[in-house]
Amino acid sequence: MGDKTMTADEAVARLRSGMTLGIGGWGSRRKPMALVRALLRSDVRDLTVVSYGGPDVGMLAAAGRIRKLVAAFVTLDSIPLEPHYRAARERGAIDLMEIDEAMFLWGLRAAANRLPFLPVRAGLGSDVMRVNPGLRTVTSPYDDGETFVAMPALRLDAALVHVNRADRLGNGQYLGPDPYFDDLFCAAADEAYMSCERIVDTAELTKEAAPQTLLIGRHTVTGVVEAPGGAHFTSCAPDYGRDEAAQREYATTPWPEYAGRLLDPPAREGS
Amino acid sequence: MTVTRAEYCVIACAEAWRGDGEVLASPMGLIPALGARLARLTFAPDLLLTDGEAMLVRPDGTPEGWLPYRRHLEFVTGGRRHVMMGASQIDRFGNQNISCVGDWARPKRQLLGVRGAPVNTLNNPTSYWVPRHSRRVFVETVDMVCGVGYDHAGGARFHRIPRVVSDLGVFDFATPDHSMRLASLHPGVTVEDVREATSFALTVPDDVPPTREPTAEDLRLVREVLDPANARAREVS
Secondary structure, three states: OOOOEEHHHHHHHHHOOOOOEEOOOOOOOOOOOHHHHHHHHOOOOOOEEEEEHHHHOOOOOOOOOOOEEOOOEEEEEOOHHHHHHHHHHHOOOOEEEEOOHHHHHHHHHHHHHHOEEEEEEOOOOEEEEHHHOOOOOEOOOOOOOEEEEEEEHHHHHEEEEEEEEEEEOEEEEEEOOOOOOHHHHOOOOEEEEEEEEOOOOOHOOOOOHHHEEEEEHHHOEEEEEEEEOOOOOOOOOOOOOHHHHHHHHHHHOOHHHHHHHHOOOOOOOOO | OOOOHHHHHHHHHHOOOOOOOOOOEOOOOOHHHHHHHHHHHOOOOOOOOOOOOOOEEOOOOOOOEEEHHHHHHHHHHHOOEEEEEEEEEEEEOOOOOEEEEOOOOOOOOEEOOOOOHHHHHHHEEEEEEEEEOOOEEEEEOOOOOOOOHHHHHOOOOOOOOOOOOOEEEEEEOOOOOOOOOOEEEOOOOOOOHHHHHHOOOOOOOOOEEEEEOHHHHHHHHHHHHHHOOHHHHHHHH
């Protein structure tokens, strides 16, 4: 069995411009920020980003790396409106596939199950249909005859996620209250890169934690990156909460100035 | 001590969940959250509440269940939920917008995005809370339909908008064409106040009742247990 450990820069070196990239976490929670920062150091661009958006989307949008975004929202949680994403939208800089949160989840599930679509009772009657003219509907073949949105699979070229613990083989563990959708992002992707707070021996994973914390299976993971503080400034319960001061600084600093600081040799990453 | 406008708003929000039974109350915003917890502590003891993150909790904070986002979305599609969302814009048939203002392709102001409004409105009862009732919120036409109104729902099986609560009163859609109706006025507010703050024609019954008075127990719970720091006064003054 292969050792999949690599650095954040090595993981990002495997990505190519024009890819469809899924990013795990939710809003400003357990985002793979060390991998996002590595992406900002690289010259990868023209990305289609699929994300329950937070500062990952804000930074990549500010840096002009996103051609198209698939999202239901972009938020910093404690700061409801993501300022850099907002500015990018208001200057017409990114193409948006705006869909509902559940449509997004059904799209990931369809991709993970190798289905072309899944029927979802969401979107009909709303302007999600108007702004996504490519969306189709499907009618139940049974007696109810109900019409649904046929949510297309959100198949990903690559996924980036961050978890609390992992082994060198790519088994990933979350220790906080919410898994978010990181397992689905990995299963929906051709390649998945998983950063973690700490790499441990496989036997350590279940020594104290229950087996259902083993969220991500190694068969869905291409590379493992040890990155302590790798979700900073987003939260990574129970290892740390959101760094609100750092988030405020990000939200209030003009991007060129912030990017200059950000792309300095990273202090908080173990890679 | 006289009852404040914010306290009437809490009462009006709490009443949204009356008779719902054993369902998840999902309040968004402070005053709806106070309303849901007040309902749970008084007339709706079977309601389920979350801690705002991934746990179902009793009013004292004791966890009684696990509700990460993926299961929360199943609660929505299973229908055993009544959400009260915010609205940056809402129109006379209950279409709601939280996505953006202006042309969607290049918005004047990018807001939150559609979030879960489409799935909410087609699957479980969805009420709304507007802390500052104005013509900018109660508009003729919303710029982006996120929450689906009665004229767009096409009679969808599970679509229902029980009420809209604002700092001026309570509104519902109990009219033949499901257009918005003034259901109650908070004490101190006139029909004229509401008309002036609303861009579209509201149905106003001949006799508009006042929003109900809080009981002594309601006031004790709100003031001493649920919101002793009076954060509610910052949302509605």
